[in-house]
Amino acid sequence: MSELAIQLTDVSLSYQGFTALDCVSFDVAAGQTMALLGHNGAGKSSLIKIILGLIPPTSGSVQILGQNAQLSQARNSVCLGYLPEDASFYDKLTGYEVLRYFAALKGVTQRRVESLIEEFGLEYAQHRQLKTYSKGMKQRLGVAQAILSEPKVLLLDEPTVGLDPQASQFLYGKINQLKLAGCAVVISTHELSLVESHLDRALIMAKGKRVALGSCAELRSASTLKTCIDFSELSERVKTNAYLQQFYQDGLLQIAASQKSEIVQHLVSQCQIFDFDIKEPRLEDIYHDLMGQALCSSVEQL
Ligand SMILES: Nc1ncnc2c1ncn2[C@@H]1O[C@H](COP(=O)(O)OP(=O)(O)OP(=O)(O)O)[C@@H](O)[C@H]1O
Numbered sequence: 001m002s003e004l005a006i007q008l009t010d011v012s013l014s015y016q017g018f019t020a021l022d023c024v025s026f027d028v029a030a031g032q033t034m035a036l037l038g039h040n041g042a043g044k045s046s047l048i049k050i051i052l053g054l055i056p057p058t059s060g061s062v063q064i065l066g067q068n069a070q071l072s073q074a075r076n077s078v079c080l081g082y083l084p085e086d087a088s089f090y091d092k093l094t095g096y097e098v099l100r101y102f103a104a105l106k107g108v109t110q111r112r113v114e115s116l117i118e119e120f121g122l123e124y125a126q127h128r129q130l131k132t133y134s135k136g137m138k139q140r141l142g143v144a145q146a147i148l149s150e151p152k153v154l155l156l157d158e159p160t161v162g163l164d165p166q167a168s169q170f171l172y173g174k175i176n177q178l179k180l181a182g183c184a185v186v187i188s189t190h191e192l193s194l195v196e197s198h199l200d201r202a203l204i205m206a207k208g209k210r211v212a213l214g215s216c217a218e219l220r221s222a223s224t225l226k227t228c229i230d231f232s233e234l235s236e237r238v239k240t241n242a243y244l245q246q247f248y249q250d251g252l253l254q255i256a257a258s259q260k261s262e263i264v265q266h267l268v269s270q271c272q273i274f275d276f277d278i279k280e281p282r283l284e285d286i287y288h289d290l291m292g293q294a295l296c297s298s299v300e301q302l
Pocket residue numbers: 015016018020038039040041042043044045046047085
C-alpha cells in the first residue's frame with residue numbers, strides 16, 4: 001500500500017461553541033487526489049486549514065507525512081503547497097515579484113519561477129501590477145504559487161473558480177503530473193463535473209460531518225441511482241427475456257451499479273445484443289442523492 005501523506009483521525013472543530021467539524025476521519029495516500037465536496041459552510045475550508053496547521057482542531061489528530069500537523073516542521077515545510085479560497089496578494093506587486101517572494105521563502109530557483117510564469121501563460125503580464133490582473137489571471141498566479149516548490153502535499157481551495165475551461169484543463173493536467181511524482185492532492189470544489197475524472201476518492205460533507213467517502217464507483221454503489229443500459233434499437237429480445245424484464249423501464253434497462261457486469265454478460269450471452277450504451281450516474285447526481293439521503297437521516301454516516 002502507498003505511504004499515507006495525510007491522516008486525519010476523529011477531527012472536530014468548534015468556533016466559539018459552534019461545531020464546524022464533527023469527528024471527521026480520512027486519509028490520502030501519496031500520489032492520490034481527494035476531492036472535498038459539500039454545501040457552503042460544510043467545513044471544507046476549515047478541514048484544509050487544519051491540515052495545514054493554520055488552526056488547531058478542538059480534538060482529534062492530524063498527521064502530515066508522518067508528522068503532527070501542528071508542529072512547525074510540518075507547517076513550514078516546503079513539502080506543503082496551498083491555494084487559499086479567494087487567494088489575494090498585495091496588488092501593487094507584479095506577478096513576477098509575487099512568485100519571486102514566495103520562491104525566496106521556499107528556497108526555489110528563479111528559473112522555476114520563470115518557467116511557471118511561462119507555463120501558466122502569464123509571461124505577457126508578469127511585470128504588471130496585480131491590480132491590472134483579471135480574476136482568472138490572479139487565480140493562475142495563485143495556483144503557480146501553490147505548486148512552486150513541487151510539494152508533496154498540495155491543498156487547493158476552489159482552484160478552478162474564475163478559470164476559463166482551457167485554464168481549468170491545464171490545472172488538472174498539472175495536478176496529474178504532480179500526482180505521478182507522488183504528491184497527495186486535496187481539492188475543495190463545487191465544480192463536480194470538472195473534478196470527477198481526476199479524483200481518486202471524494203469526501204462528501206454536510207454540516208461538518210462525513211456523509212460518504214470513496215471512489216466514484218464506491219459512491220455510485222452507495223447511492224440509490226441506477227445505471228442505465230440504452231439500446232440503439234428497442235430490442236424485443238430484451239423486453240421478452242424473463243430475467244431482464246424486471247429491469248426494463250422507459251425503454252432502458254435500469255440496474256444497480258453492482259449488477260452491471262452480470263447484466264451485460266446476460267445481454268451478450270443470452271440475447272446476443274452487442275450494441276448498447278452504458279450510462280453511469282455522474283458525480284453531480286450521486287452527490288445530490290447522497291446529500292439528500294444524509295440530510296433526511298440527520299446526516300448519519302453511510
Ligand atoms: N473564523 C470563524 N469563526 C466562526 N465561525 C467560522 C469561522 N470560519 C468558519 N466558520 C464557520 O464554520 C463553518 C464551516 O466553514 P468553512 O469555511 O469551513 O465551510 P466551507 O465548506 O469551506 O464553505 P464554502 O463552500 O462556502 O467555502 C461555517 O458555518 C462557517 O460560518
